[in-house]
Amino acid sequence: MVSEWRRVLDERQERFWELVTAGSSSSQACEAVGVDRRQGYRWRRDSSGRPPAAPRVVSARYLSLEERLQIADLHLDGASMRAIAARLGRAPSTISRELGRNGPVPAAGRARRANYAPYAAHKRAGLRARRPKPFKLEDARLALAVQAKLCLKWSPAQISAHLAGEHGDEAAMRVSHETIYQALFVQGRGQLRTELHRHLRTGRAWRRPHGFSSPTTAKISGMVSISERPAEAADRAVPGHWEGDLILGQHCRSAIATLVERQTRFCLLVHLPDGHGAQTVRDRLVAAITTLPEQLRRSLTWDQGTELAQHQAITLATDMAIYFCDPHSPWQRGSNENTNGLLRQYFPKGTDLSVHSAEDLEAVAAELNGRPRQTLGFITPAQAMQRLLSDPEKPVVATTA
Incomplete structure (x- = not known):
């Protein structure tokens, strides 16, 4: 096996340097370990005449050179990834990633190799493990592209996916969403302007655990529970099922009603210039809902806020069934909660929402x-x-609840 020959050669090289360090000449050391003098010359040339540094101690979490040599032998013999993993006592995913990075069919955008090369793979792994790594957003062109989208209030995940689609195989113009967050939250990481964090949905310059506020527990006459909502609404298979809520302004004196279609995440904002009492909300929601095509008026899910006390009148006027979430269960209107969070970029908490026109x-x-x-x-x-609307037989369906 090739790997066995390389192992013997490595042992001879190690012994060669021991003899040279002890005072033997290069010719004497070559003769002692059984290699040609030209091989000794190459060893000295490759290390600039100095004994190579002791190999870096690598955690058992990572593949060792010996394991990579075994992978090469087993892969050359035609063993499957699971068989190689069982032989080495590793997860099959570890072997898959190793062969994907360094095997004959690597990830897209990398040159094809003749076969898995264990020594080259081990060298590349060492280079990848070096710290600190250069930060991607130190590249001015990439930083400008990210800044332009942040100023449009795009999220880091949206920016990352957009750049991957736009620049395909150009690795220099691809960046993960986590890298963008680090550039915004950690000073000195990349070339993004420090004030760009204000364009994030939260507007914060630091991270904190996610939380949510509890909906009101007020009781409304004639409520129909979300448990009675048709199953077609839960799996988003049929369009026309909406979620709604209010976003409130300073001291709860002003509000905007929000409606989100569950299948497409399409959002409607309802102007409430005359307050957010039950009758005002009823009239404004009826006016907004009746502009929708009939096939998009199947149901509306709301929390138990008293602003929808006139829900039966809304159903009568629009022929749209209305269902109410359980108390303290905002996740039952997850699409609307997410959208309301996005809207806070435009309508920050603690501001007067009545200043915004229709x-x-x-x-x-x-x-x-x-x-x-x-x-x-x-x-x-x-x-x-x-x-x-143009092709109801092939709708785009959201992948999350």
């Missing part, structure tokens, strides 16, 4: 519906809604 709300909804969404395969809600 035209302002239409512009914000259009911009939000024009953002690519990961849950839609990075197309926009506007595109998903357009596909739904």
